[in-house]
Amino acid sequence: MAIRKEKKEPGAALKPPRRVSFETVISIMNSIGTAWVMVLLVIINLDIGSRLFFNFPLRGVPEIVTMSIVACVFLQIAHTLKVGRLTRVEILLNVFQKRLPKLRQFCEGIYHLVGACLLAVLFSASIPLFTGAWKIGEYVGAEGDFMLPIWPVKLVILIGCVAGSLQFLMIAARNFIQMFKPGTSGGGERL
Numbered sequence: 001m002a003i004r005k006e007k008k009e010p011g012a013a014l015k016p017p018r019r020v021s022f023e024t025v026i027s028i029m030n031s032i033g034t035a036w037v038m039v040l041l042v043i044i045n046l047d048i049g050s051r052l053f054f055n056f057p058l059r060g061v062p063e064i065v066t067m068s069i070v071a072c073v074f075l076q077i078a079h080t081l082k083v084g085r086l087t088r089v090e091i092l093l094n095v096f097q098k099r100l101p102k103l104r105q106f107c108e109g110i111y112h113l114v115g116a117c118l119l120a121v122l123f124s125a126s127i128p129l130f131t132g133a134w135k136i137g138e139y140v141g142a143e144g145d146f147m148l149p150i151w152p153v154k155l156v157i158l159i160g161c162v163a164g165s166l167q168f169l170m171i172a173a174r175n176f177i178q179m180f181k182p183g184t185s186g187g188g189e190r191l
Contacts, residue, residue, distance in 0.1 A: 033075030074160025
């Protein structure tokens with residue numbers, strides 16, 4: 001039996017660890033939120049069909065839907081910010097864009113900083129709610145019928161607050177960099 005020696009290129013064994021970017025993380029969170037909306041669609045339709053055809057509602061559907069809506073919002077908020085789909089009124093910003101584009105960048109930067117601060121405040125206010133729900137085993141539903149623990153949704157709220165706050169800060173930094181960039185009119189592009 002012959003032993004084969006394989007040639008190894010120098011440095012081939014030392015591959016750098018694969019890094020996961022923040023953008024990848026928020027895209028995965030968004031995908032989970034979107035997939036969960038589809039699961040909710042199926043659950044709700046099964047409940048409706050079960051009530052209509054068998055006069056037998058599925059247990060826990062209202063509780064699942066109530067908790068899931070909150071979780072989906074926080075799973076998707078950072079990606080919504082990243083792609084510029086957060087609902088807002090831009091009438092004044094559009095006027096600034098035409099006349100004072102650097103002022104628009106400044107106003108948007110302040111807006112994004114305030115958003116980051118609000119999510120940071122929400123994060124700090126949600127920590128005791130999460131730890132309390134975890135410690136006492138808080139749940140929704142009725143004992144013996146349907147019980148759903150609350151702490152996973154509280155955890156998703158915390159994760160969503162961190163991701164959203166970081167995304168707000170990244171966009172604010174881009175706004176201020178655009179504003180102070182020499183030789184430009186201060187922007188015009190949607191960040």
